[in-house]
Amino acid sequence: MTPLTLPPGISKDTFAAYVAAARGVVGNDNVEVITGPDQFTKDDYMDPAKEHDMYPVLDKDYFVSSAVVAPRNVAEVQALMRISNEFKVPVWPFSIGRNIGYGGPAPRVPGSVGIDMGRHMNRVLEVNEADAYCLLEPGVTFQSLYDHLVSKGLEDKLWIDVPDLGGGSVIGNTIERGVGYSPYGDHFMMHCGMEIVLPNGELVRTGMGALPEPGATGAPDQQSPNRCWQLFNYGFGPYHDGIFSQSNYGIVTKMGMWLMPNPGGYQAYSITFEREDDLPAIVETIRQLRITMVIQNAATIRSLLMDAAVLGDKESFCPGVTRPLNDDELDGIQTKLGLGRWIFYGALYGPEPIRNALWGAIHGSFSQIPGAKFHLHEDGKPTPGVLDIRAKTMRGIPTYDELKWVDWVPNGAHFFFSPIAEVRGEAATRQFQITKRRLVEAGFDVIVDFIIGMREMHHIVCVVYDRTKPEERARALAVVRTLIDECAANGWGEYRTHLALMDQIASTYSFNDHALMKLSESIKDTLDPNGILAPGKNGVWPATYDKEKWRLQAGSQVTRQSIPKHPGPSPRL
CATH class of the missing domain: 1.10.45.10 (Vanillyl-alcohol Oxidase; Chain A, domain 4)
Structure with a gap:
């Protein structure tokens, strides 16, 4: 069976021999050859594609796998790597396929064989309550990890940190250096210990995992791990974990993650700001509070349309308008929803006296910005914007509600541009001005947020477009290419990107x-x-x-x- 796109430099006969060898390892049911666009039917986050980018900015059949193979265990991953070396066939591992906005499961080199690490390798191998960690396989999603904690009655004792959507792989998100919104929001910082299959098929455990546990027997991939593997990141000698994040140096088959012990209390809140020009004051206030840990979590400043797009589509707010919305239209949405041009979402963690003290400092600082309005989340009490959703997210409860903003336009898809900047009001203003000007010139609405980490600011720009229109896809790609160069000229680089923009x-x-x-x-x-x-x-x-x-x-x-x-x-x- 000949694929739509052969791996580069591989003949039909060689590919057929490779597929036969792969089937000999993983079984017939775990190898699918991609023969034509009729297989590109999936475009739903809840049932993701495995062979192509569901939100393409190029032709849908460009970034596409020749076949998808699903190993069932570590030994099969090792065998697949040895076969791939023998036949010189490139492979592209992925965990779930939900890396939407960045290319999903699609390979950078068309015709590569996709290695579906999540279909079978999806076990929570351990949850240690006393030391607050877990050990996972690539197919464990934020939702399935949370469900596992619920099944063990641990969901109130151990909290996970989740990104905006709960269906992604914990390992996949972590090695791509994704972020969440609790005090454990830097996911790579919170990992501890990796197991990796190298390109030659060799198996490595990093950190304390390299020290054999006394009495461990059996094949290397089945040996009981060192009891300190998930407790101390570094082990002895050079620290290697970092080179396996966002890289093509190995396939992560197991990873430890630290979980957050229940802090003894929790309160989500939002603060709305009336004017677009409030942005520098908001950022400067956050910087002072975040660096001193008064703001405890990786909190976010969202633009008006990011919230509005969760609550309705563009047609529902401004019927018949297809161009970027103007200030009058934005004012109308702001009034209708009772929101600001900017909405800051944060949370307080700890016993009530600690939360009260933190809230006093936060409320006092932001009160210096004229027009700031404060909202505390309370179950059953109506709140503006998406505070009900963010209250779950910052608490570590996975949700899928944020999917709705992709439907801002018909046949919606999104394309991320994600520069890093210093946490400074002037930097945020310049980035936003550059972004706003270019998006509006290209015919797109401005949907952005700023995520404040320990010392840096992620500016997430969401280019939302109609994926069925080649002209819109081309404009989306072109505007982000322009933004990359403009931001680089200001010393700002992206932390993560789509396949088309990696080079x-x-x-x-x-x-x-x-x-x-x-x-x-x-x-x-x-x-x-x-x-x-x-x-x-x-x-x-x-x-x-x-x-x-x-x-x-x-x-x-x-x-x-x-x-x-x-x-x-x-x-x-």
């Missing part, structure tokens, strides 16, 4: 003649000399590919016909 963003991290990329390429070529694991991920191309032919930049011809026919050696400087 462009990697090229902006160019200090000392791209010394960081040269280091990344050296590690890649050492660990993966055949270049078979996720080639091109985040701009890291193996030497077996001529990256000048494979890189996607502004103006690149991007159709199935433009896919390079054969990988070729890339000169290393």
Whole structure:
């Protein structure tokens, strides 16, 4: 059976032999060959595609797998890597396929074989109540981890940190350095211990996991882990975990995550601000409170339309309007919903005296901004905006309600642009002004939020477009390409991106003649000399590919016909 897109440099016969070998490892039911666009039927977050990007900005059949293989255990992952090296077939591992806005499960190199790590490898291997951690496989979602805690009666004792949507893989989100909204919001910071299959099929445990547990027997992947694996990140010697985040150096098969012990009390709140020009004062106030931990969680400043889009679509607010909304229309939505141009969502954690003291400091600081309005979440009491939803999210209860803002336009899809900046009012204002100008010029509404971490600010720009219209997809891609260059010129780089933009963003991290990329390429070529694991991920191309032919930049011809026919050696400087 011939796929729609063969892996680069692989003949039909070689591909058929590879598929036969893969079926010999994982079974016939766990290998699907992708033969045509008729298989690209799924576009629902709740039932995600496994072979293509459900929210494409290029043609739907460009970033597409030749086949999808679902291993059932670590030994099968190891065997698949050995087979892939034997046949020189590139593979693209993913956990669930819900990395929407960034490419989903689709591979960077068209025709790669997707490795579905979540279909079978979806167990919560351990929850340790005393030490507040869990050990997971890639298919464990935030929702399934929460459900597991509920089933054990632990949901009130141990809290998880969740992103906006609960259906993503905990491991997948963590190794992509995703964020949530509780005090444990930096997910990679809260991981502890990895098990990794290297490109050659070798199995590694990092940190304390490298020390055998006394008496452990059996195959390496089945040996009981060291009892301190999820307690101390670093172990002895070089710390390797970081190179397996956002990289193509290995496949994570197990990961430990710290859970948050019940803090003894919780109160969600929101603060609304009347004017768009309030942004710098909001950010400066948050910086002072966040860096001193008065604001305890990774809190968020949301634009009016981000909340409005959860509560209704554009047609319901402004019938017949297809252009970007103007100030008068935004004022009307603001009045109708009882919101501000900016809405800040946060939470208080701890016993009541501590919460009261924190709230006093927060209320007093934000009261200096004229027109600020304060709202405490109480069950059963109507609150403006999406405070009911955010109250669950900041408490670690997964939800799916935020999916609704993608339906702001018909056939809605979204494309993320995510620069990092210093937590400064002036930086937020400049970023927002640049973003707003470019989005409106390109015909898109301004839907953004700012997520404040420990010392930095994630600016999440949501380009919402009609995925059925090629012209809108092209405009979405073009405007983000422009924003990448403008923000880089101001010293702001993205922390995460879509497949189509990986090369462009990697090229902006160019200090000392791209010394960081040269280091990344050296590690890649050492660990993966055949270049078979996720080639091109985040701009890291193996030497077996001529990256000048494979890189996607502004103006690149991007159709199935433009896919390079054969990988070729890339000169290393």
